[in-house]
Amino acid sequence: MxxxxxxxxxxxxxxxxxxxxxxxxxxxxxxxxxxxxxxxxxxxxxxxxxxxxxxxxxxxxxxxxxxxxxxxxxxxxxxxxxxxxxxxxxxxxxxxxxxxxxxxxxxxxxxxxxxxxxxxxxxxxxxxxxxxxxxxxxxxxxxxxxxxxxxxxxxxxxxxxxxxxxxxxxxxxxxxxxxxxYNSLSRLSDTEALKIIHKKTSCESASDFQHLDRTLRNQYLQKLHYSGISIRQLSRLTGISRTAINNAIRERTI
Missing domain, CATH: 3.30.70.1290 (Transposase IS200-like)
Incomplete structure (x- = not known):
């Protein structure tokens, strides 16, 4: 083509x-x-x-x-x-x-x-x-x-x-x-997204995410979202609700 x-x-x-x-x-x-x-x-x-x-x-x-x-x-x-x-x-x-x-x-x-x-x-x-x-x-x-x-x-x-x-x-x-x-990013597979999560955070599992203090957790979520991981995918892989992820991302833009 x-x-x-x-x-x-x-x-x-x-x-x-x-x-x-x-x-x-x-x-x-x-x-x-x-x-x-x-x-x-x-x-x-x-x-x-x-x-x-x-x-x-x-x-x-x-x-x-x-x-x-x-x-x-x-x-x-x-x-x-x-x-x-x-x-x-x-x-x-x-x-x-x-x-x-x-x-x-x-x-x-x-x-x-x-x-x-x-x-x-x-x-x-x-x-x-x-x-x-x-x-x-x-x-x-x-x-x-x-x-x-x-x-x-x-x-x-x-x-x-x-x-x-x-x-x-x-x-x-x-x-x-x-x-x-941002508009041209292709959707990441879960395997690709997990590699990014492991590289950019100290978390090896969803459980690790849920034990982070709120400030560090939100910093990680912001960084991961702007690395190309969608909010829906982040929620699925980290166990954090989409509402909480949305709030974390908005904190950066206020």
Whole structure:
């Protein structure tokens, strides 16, 4: 079956996601994150694209970018090939690292630009990797916080909010808006979900979950839900009621 053509942005602006094949970890060490950023910087100069936001998670990457002289497909191919060659050499492996093609969605208005901009910067919060927006190291938040970019094009977003202070205020307001990544997640099997539960929590069974104190339990539930486990599946595998899980997730978005 032929691939569906990518939807084009009227302004050349896209939200792009690169995901590890089979959801595998693609950043094992700090050096891996730094190398990806070096490659991103290099091809930003070579391909002359604009970068408005980025976030490097352990098994996927978010980019908010605008193509100018080079089309998006060429840009992403160069970035992927360069990083995979480096990664395979470092870890003495062969084969694919990224899952299928990169995913992209067009940004066609300022409202959705704002939504994606915040979604990318709050990804670590919703994944349980930080407890306050902006404390996660591997994103472009710091460029906006100090209003000085090393290579991120911060002016467009700041101008949208009229000042850097209002831009940061917007990023700090916790939102549960969902973008492409969330909508495109496939349903996990119970086996896959259990592997995630065992990896991200100290629990080996539903009984372990039910003996946790409420604060830690809710932190785990938030983290697991944003890892792609549905509320219904979480309830079934942990023994926690759907109402309690819903309440735990809402705590993060208030």
């Amino acid at each position: 032929p691939r569906k053509p990518r939807e084009k942005s009227r302004f050349g602006i896209y939200h792009v996601i690169l995901r590890g094949v089979n959801k595998q970890i693609i950043f094992e060490e700090n050096e891996d994150y730094l190398q990806f950023i070096r490659i991103l910087k290099k091809y930003k100069e070579v391909c002359e694209f604009k970068l408005y936001a980025y976030c490097l998670m352990d098994n996927h990457v978010h980019l908010l970018m605008e193509q100018t002289t080079t089309d998006l497909g060429t840009i992403m191919k160069r970035i992927e090939v360069k990083f995979v060659k480096w990664y395979n050499r470092k870890y003495k492996r062969i084969g694919y690292l990224f899952q299928d093609r990169y995913k992209s969605e067009p940004i066609n208005d300022e409202g959705y630009f704002r939504t994606v901009f915040r979604y990318i910067h709050q990804n670590p919060l919703h994944a349980g990797l930080e407890t306050a927006v902006g404390t996660y190291r591997w994103s472009s938040y710091y460029d906006y916080a100090i209003s000085q970019s090393s290579f991120v094009d911060i002016d467009k977003a700041i101008n949208l909010f009229q000042s850097n202070e209002k831009c940061i205020e917007y990023l700090q307001y916790i939102s549960d808006e969902k973008c492409m990544e």
